Amino acid sequence: MVTTEKPDYKVVGTRPIRHDGVDKVIGRAEYGADIRLPGMLPGAVLRSPHAHARILGIDTSRAEAHPGVRAVVTSADFPSRQGEEGEVGRADNVLAHDKVLYVGHAVAAVAAVDLHTAEDALDLIDVQYEVLPHVMDVRDAMLDGAPILDEKLRTANPDGSQGDTPTNVAQHIRYEKGDVEAGFAAADLVIEREYGTTMAHQGYIEPHNSTAYWSKDDEVTIWTSTQGLFAVRDAVAGMLGLPVKSVKVEPVEIGGGFGGKIPDYLSAPAALLSRKTGKPVQLTMSRKDVLEATGPTSGTHLRVKIGAKRDGTFTAMQAWMAYEAGGYPGSPMGAGTMCVFAPYDCENQLIDGYDVILNKPKTAAYRAPGAPASEYGAECVIDELAEALDRDPLELRMQNSATEGTQRADGFTYGPIGHEECLQAAQDSPHYQSELSGANRGRGVASGFWFNIGFETSMAAQVQADGTVPLVMGAVDIGGSRASAAMQLAEALGIAAEDVKPHIVDTDSVGFTFLTGGSRTAFANGWAAYECAMDIRRQLEERAATIWDCAGEDVSYGDDGVIRGPNDEDGAAQEFSFKELAAELPNTGGGIVGRADVSKTSHGPAFATHIVDVEVDPETGKVEILRYTAIQDAGTAIHPSYVEGQMQGGASQGIGMALNEEYIWDEKGRMVNSSLLDYRMPTALDLPMIDTIIVEVPNPGHPYGVRGVGEVPIVPPAPALHAAIYDAIGERMRMLPMSPTRILERTLPDDD
Amino acid sequence: MSDKIIVSATINDEPTDMLVSQRDSLLEALRAAAGALGVKEGCNDGNCGACSVMLDGRLVNSCLVMAAEVEGSEITTVEGIADADHLHPLQQAFLEEAALQCGICTPGFLVAAKALLDENPDPSEHEIRYWLAGNLCRCTGYDKIVRAVQQAAAGTT
Ligand code: FES
Ligand code: FES
Numbered sequence A: 001m002v003t004t005e006k007p008d009y010k011v012v013g014t015r016p017i018r019h020d021g022v023d024k025v026i027g028r029a030e031y032g033a034d035i036r037l038p039g040m041l042p043g044a045v046l047r048s049p050h051a052h053a054r055i056l057g058i059d060t061s062r063a064e065a066h067p068g069v070r071a072v073v074t075s076a077d078f079p080s081r082q083g084e085e086g087e088v089g090r091a092d093n094v095l096a097h098d099k100v101l102y103v104g105h106a107v108a109a110v111a112a113v114d115l116h117t118a119e120d121a122l123d124l125i126d127v128q129y130e131v132l133p134h135v136m137d138v139r140d141a142m143l144d145g146a147p148i149l150d151e152k153l154r155t156a157n158p159d160g161s162q163g164d165t166p167t168n169v170a171q172h173i174r175y176e177k178g179d180v181e182a183g184f185a186a187a188d189l190v191i192e193r194e195y196g197t198t199m200a201h202q203g204y205i206e207p208h209n210s211t212a213y214w215s216k217d218d219e220v221t222i223w224t225s226t227q228g229l230f231a232v233r234d235a236v237a238g239m240l241g242l243p244v245k246s247v248k249v250e251p252v253e254i255g256g257g258f259g260g261k262i263p264d265y266l267s268a269p270a271a272l273l274s275r276k277t278g279k280p281v282q283l284t285m286s287r288k289d290v291l292e293a294t295g296p297t298s299g300t301h302l303r304v305k306i307g308a309k310r311d312g313t314f315t316a317m318q319a320w321m322a323y324e325a326g327g328y329p330g331s332p333m334g335a336g337t338m339c340v341f342a343p344y345d346c347e348n349q350l351i352d353g354y355d356v357i358l359n360k361p362k363t364a365a366y367r368a369p370g371a372p373a374s375e376y377g378a379e380c381v382i383d384e385l386a387e388a389l390d391r392d393p394l395e396l397r398m399q400n401s402a403t404e405g406t407q408r409a410d411g412f413t414y415g416p417i418g419h420e421e422c423l424q425a426a427q428d429s430p431h432y433q434s435e436l437s438g439a440n441r442g443r444g445v446a447s448g449f450w451f452n453i454g455f456e457t458s459m460a461a462q463v464q465a466d467g468t469v470p471l472v473m474g475a476v477d478i479g480g481s482r483a484s485a486a487m488q489l490a491e492a493l494g495i496a497a498e499d500v501k502p503h504i505v506d507t508d509s510v511g512f513t514f515l516t517g518g519s520r521t522a523f524a525n526g527w528a529a530y531e532c533a534m535d536i537r538r539q540l541e542e543r544a545a546t547i548w549d550c551a552g553e554d555v556s557y558g559d560d561g562v563i564r565g566p567n568d569e570d571g572a573a574q575e576f577s578f579k580e581l582a583a584e585l586p587n588t589g590g591g592i593v594g595r596a597d598v599s600k601t602s603h604g605p606a607f608a609t610h611i612v613d614v615e616v617d618p619e620t621g622k623v624e625i626l627r628y629t630a631i632q633d634a635g636t637a638i639h640p641s642y643v644e645g646q647m648q649g650g651a652s653q654g655i656g657m658a659l660n661e662e663y664i665w666d667e668k669g670r671m672v673n674s675s676l677l678d679y680r681m682p683t684a685l686d687l688p689m690i691d692t693i694i695v696e697v698p699n700p701g702h703p704y705g706v707r708g709v710g711e712v713p714i715v716p717p718a719p720a721l722h723a724a725i726y727d728a729i730g731e732r733m734r735m736l737p738m739s740p741t742r743i744l745e746r747t748l749p750d751d752d
Numbered sequence B: 001m002s003d004k005i006i007v008s009a010t011i012n013d014e015p016t017d018m019l020v021s022q023r024d025s026l027l028e029a030l031r032a033a034a035g036a037l038g039v040k041e042g043c044n045d046g047n048c049g050a051c052s053v054m055l056d057g058r059l060v061n062s063c064l065v066m067a068a069e070v071e072g073s074e075i076t077t078v079e080g081i082a083d084a085d086h087l088h089p090l091q092q093a094f095l096e097e098a099a100l101q102c103g104i105c106t107p108g109f110l111v112a113a114k115a116l117l118d119e120n121p122d123p124s125e126h127e128i129r130y131w132l133a134g135n136l137c138r139c140t141g142y143d144k145i146v147r148a149v150q151q152a153a154a155g156t157t
Helices: A021-025 A061-065 A115-122 A138-142 A180-185 A229-240 A267-277 A287-293 A333-339 A371-388 A393-400 A419-428 A481-493 A521-548 A578-587 A640-659 A717-729 A740-747 B026-032 B089-096 B106-119 B125-134 B143-153
Strands: A041-047 A053-059 A069-074 A106-112 A126-131 A169-177 A189-197 A209-214 A220-224 A247-250 A281-284 A300-308 A314-326 A349-357 A441-450 A455-463 A469-473 A500-504 A562-565 A574-577 A592-600 A606-616 A623-633 A690-696 B004-011 B014-021 B052-055 B058-061 B074-076
Touching: A021 B089, A021 B106, A041 A115, A041 A267, A041 A287, A053 A106, A061 A069, A069 A115, A069 A267, A106 A115, A106 A267, A138 A300, A138 A314, A138 A349, A169 A333, A180 A300, A180 A314, A189 A371, A209 A267, A220 A229, A220 A267, A229 A247, A229 A267, A267 A281, A300 A371, A314 A333, A314 A371, A333 A349, A333 A371, A371 A393, A371 A441, A371 A717, A393 A419, A393 A441, A419 A441, A419 A606, A419 A623, A419 A690, A441 A717, A455 A521, A469 A481, A469 A521, A481 A500, A481 A521, A521 A562, A521 A578, A521 A592, A562 A578, A574 A578, A606 A717, A623 A640, A640 A690, A640 A717, A640 B143, A717 A740, B014 B026, B026 B052, B052 B106, B058 B106, B089 B106, B089 B143, B106 B125, B106 B143, B125 B143
Parallel strands: A041 A281, A220 A247, A314 A349, A469 A500, A623 A690, B004 B074
Antiparallel strands: A041 A106, A053 A126, A069 A106, A169 A349, A189 A300, A209 A220, A209 A281, A300 A314, A441 A606, A455 A469, A455 A592, A562 A574, A606 A623, B004 B014, B052 B058, B052 B074
């Protein structure tokens, strides 16, 4: 680890075994699909075979008459469709209303005595479609005369105006800073390139699932693998037309999300089926459903142009980016435009982004949403500039790096950030210092940026008489956040992490908590845990003052967990350890609960720099990764093992996106590779060990300096691999994934 | 229902009768009829390894085995790896090495890794990666999983 300077923490920075670990290694942890309720019925979802069609009619009577079928629902069963515009639950996406907009779009759902019966019944639902022309390429969808998905859609323009003709372009965003024309005129060298990326899926191993029970008094309970218990509650209440208090979402373990389990697809149909049957209903997706009908990240088309002086100074940066939103507006274009040049300090910038609907699944957030595509374009151009200027690529980045005080094109000005520290750590790393030799081998580097976010978190911690502390929270734990919250509470109370027991509870049992995503959880949970601890400390000081019969201000709670009071009558020091005072609580006024409701905006941005060595097989086009090092500013690493794990996992998803993963469509708009054999994510055999260097430039906006770590490591792999492949074989691969097929197109001699 | 049959097998050392439909997979039977919910479904077509179990000493994807085929078999799932008092060294190593994030792949990895160590107690890194290539993990990048298997093999947990 590269650490600037850090207080002497006792718990923060250690590596305790996570509190929820044992349940997960013995098979006892309860994930969404493991929910079993008395009388529960399984169900299945009918999906569109067409990429674009109008629904003329749905006849469910044959399915309803099928033995074993208990209920069938369609969009007509929604009591309201208020949730229509929401990102979490869009009624039209959950059950298509008048049109289907992509292959896999849900049309109806069936509950039956067993899953096979429910699946059989899907074939008995008669849907009459009028098939419409479809559009699958983002540039085609932007053309005049393209098939229009939504006649009512008008472009929201950067100046706040609205377009006046039907279009597939939902939004155009522009960020401008300085004068790019003047900046390019002042440059000695200008490089402009086009890039493309394809849809890629989050690829969580657990398919989506939801179990719902609609009771006779119109109270709905939901168990679902989601990144946001409260987000699902609010979206489902909206779609079902119920008051929020009538929907309760229970916590279950979640088998990966990466942004893709923010939207909810199954809870509302399961609830509608439950209302019709009077039984709990469980819906689970197949892997094919997951790939075809849940949010991948956008494919994109990008143009990036950067000008530089002969001495390497960037004089102007410009980007034009079109993002596929899928069937409904809402690609991560907005974040992509803010991220594209975020690691750099340049006076003159112009960034245009377009959110474009087309006949593909509605995209969802995917780890640093929007950033891997846009920053890939920018970093690849920077690699070309470094080559043309004969400069070390890390050094050129260092020369132009954003630092404290740099203002991005979107107007945000950085506080203390760690991009330069990451670049320096990369420069000094054993990996970068090593020699790489051999035919078809190459090395590449790239940087990445992600915002991280804050938002609402609620927690409560109760001090037990034996000095242990259950901690209740509302943020789903997707990969170690119970442990990091418990550790930060323990640090603030001066007790052991093992004495805290973190619990995630249902939406009625804790205050509103925003979803687990945006790299916010360690940051926001940490703030809430810290505030809970401060609340407990205040109350324990008061209690000690009562016991010692002294003034409150004469008692102080030390960071070592010792509560000190004034000397007693004999002049002897009076103090309690945390456990001693906890033992006094029952007889001195009862237990103590510390509470916190925080909503912080003091999150700190994350930067990362990755180094990769590859060998390209010219016969097969396969890229083998020989060595990989991920460097990242974590602010403060609460549990370094889980920080490393995020860096390694993010890097491996970025590697998959860079080298293999893509959606392949036939001419009818059907995904032809919707299995985990053909949608090829990295296996253990595809990757080497992923070395990590954690840089710690503490975030001044957090009690322990946390920035958030989850997302940024997915950003640098694609451009770093682009540079490494170029170094190995002299080909600039400007379309992701840089798959064997695409590499062979370059390396094989032309036959004709 | 008429198409149901009873399949008797020994699951984690317990003789168990499972009432299954003829078209149920072993994965469905283990989860629904035997209550072995530690066996996970990630793909239902043999491509993720989340449903890995030992069937008569052989590592299989339970989603690719018909339940009706396992009459009289010995099956071990993740629930059967630890003994009453202790975690298996692999389970301990997974905890110490932080080899899980979301944990959905963990049961399959543990069963597969145990099968490897039973056969080859001292595997190289390459052998571990080769053996575990049938188990997908999307969270960890495999680094810490491979290290956990190495640690368990070295007997240092
Ligand atoms: S569920 Fe059996 S291999 Fe994926
Ligand atoms: S820990 Fe989440 S898939 Fe492996």
